[in-house]
Amino acid sequence: MTYKKVVLFFPHNPWPPKSGAHKRCLEIISGLKEIDCEIFLLSSTLSSENQWKESSIDALKKKFVKDVLIYHPNKWDSYSIKLNQKFYTFLKINPPLNSGINSPIGICLWSSKIIREIVPDIIFMNYCYWDKLINHREFQSIRRVIETHDLVTINTKMRDIISPYLSNKFIKANRIDDELLKENFFEVLNLQTDEEEYKIYDQYQTTIAISSTEKNLIEQNTNKTKVILLPMTQEPCYLSNQYQDSALFPIGPNLFNIQGYFYFTQKVLPQILQEIPSFSWQVTGNFQFKLIPKPEERVIIRGFVPDLKKVYELSSFVISPVIGGTGQQVKIVEAMAHGLPVIALKQRAENSPINHGINGFIANNAEEFADYVKQLWQDRTLCRKLGKAAQETIAANFSRELLTEKLLLIIS
Incomplete structure (x- = not known):
């Protein structure tokens, strides 16, 4: 009944x-x-x-x-x-x-x-x-x-x-105003x-x-x-995580993800590639625009993937360089539930399950974001440790x- x-x-x-x-x-x-x-x-x-x-x-x-x-x-x-x-x-x-x-x-x-x-x-x-x-x-x-x-x-x-x-014309030309990429872009607007x-x-x-x-x-x-x-709640999904593939940026169809993409490519990525030229990353999900990345950005745009389990299983960690938006970032919860640590900007991490240094990293600026990416890229044991803690957090508090x-x- x-x-x-x-x-x-x-x-x-x-x-x-x-x-x-x-x-x-x-x-x-x-x-x-x-x-x-x-x-x-x-x-x-x-x-x-x-x-x-x-x-x-x-x-x-x-x-x-x-x-x-x-x-x-x-x-x-x-x-x-x-x-x-x-x-x-x-x-x-x-x-x-x-x-x-x-x-x-x-x-x-x-x-x-x-x-x-x-x-x-x-x-x-x-x-x-x-x-x-x-x-x-x-x-x-x-x-x-x-x-x-x-x-x-x-x-x-x-x-x-x-x-x-x-x-669209700015996206095609790959010219984004630096003003848009400031971490406090929305905060100062009150x-x-x-x-x-x-x-x-x-x-x-x-x-x-x-x-x-x-x-x-x-x-x-x-x-x-x-x-x-x-x-946002989600049952943990226990995979045989490899922590061997590229870093992952899973996105949804909104402008805040586009802003985050350019924040990463213009402010964070150059610092990473200076020290780790072999770094690579991939983007999954639907963009509102067709992005044509530069070869030196070392990114694969995969588009919409119906089932991300295999992607999560192989990926090393997740990046969330998103500055704006409201509510809660569902992708952070989902990634943690699949055993991956997440690096996020503090502007969007305050309502997330990320506990800095315990199950992921929260960055205040592009320099810190790049440092945390380098840490995880060079230490896959740390990826596994934080990823396991991330999954335990979801199981305990977001089930x-x-x-x-x-x-x-x-x-x-």
Whole structure:
């Protein structure tokens, strides 16, 4: 007998997972399934980064959920979205987070109809952009939970600021402004979350924060919602780690990874190659741009790899030269779960499981980053020692047991 019926909306096709958000979504669904929830996954072709295919739907139904329900927009949705865009452009104001641009009337009506038919115990929303899909007044008797992933208004401001630096013409020319590669690039801007975002979270009985920093901010700026800290969790994956191949930079499809890539190639890599000309590294995942690395950068761009286990098994260690972003870096948790030590910049490591010098390294600047890379490259025994400690950290503090414990608290 099922414990609870859950309607969960995720705007993208998470299978196969190609980003940290996809992996987070599947981890949450796996945890809900483990505590005997019956899950109905709602999504839309309107917003999905991954194209929805029958093979994806079949895989999700086989492994994770009771059913997958996809909304396909019609011509009225397209008209409504264009009208909304013109309206806010004319007024020269930013549209609300949960405006009709993300949630036209068609998908809102569809979502309400599905919820009435299923009569769930819990409605689980991902991201506040799609909050309009829930009629809070009509469904006030149903427990409503929102998974933040990150503070989206800060994240959007960050992306808007770095976009001009990372236009296609600059990427092709391999010319990136040094200003963008400063470790404190975002810190000095003192970006703040919009009040509107906090008001959306207050519509839900429970708000899930992925990092302690964001949990504290949401608690300080909301009055009704109960904020639960639920970091990225992952079961350890025990491999026959070789620690012999190149260093690895696993990325997701966002501009912060592009910024991190150029930070490494322009500020860190020259220092490494001066002392270790044989150093090599590889990049996996989807970039937003086609990168053409220089031969002297000694990098292999592998693109999307459906299953990284073999890559993790052979790699020596993972680098995370990412400066910006919000939430928690899923790739750090994943790498540690696979027995690899991670070197990360302090700006993105504060909410990670890295314990400096114990299970990985946290660098304050490019010089320190290069030094830690040289240490691990020249000492594979150290890679193994820190990698084992990294895996033990995940097993002790970021396991599926923690996930199910928190989810039980949320749905009970």
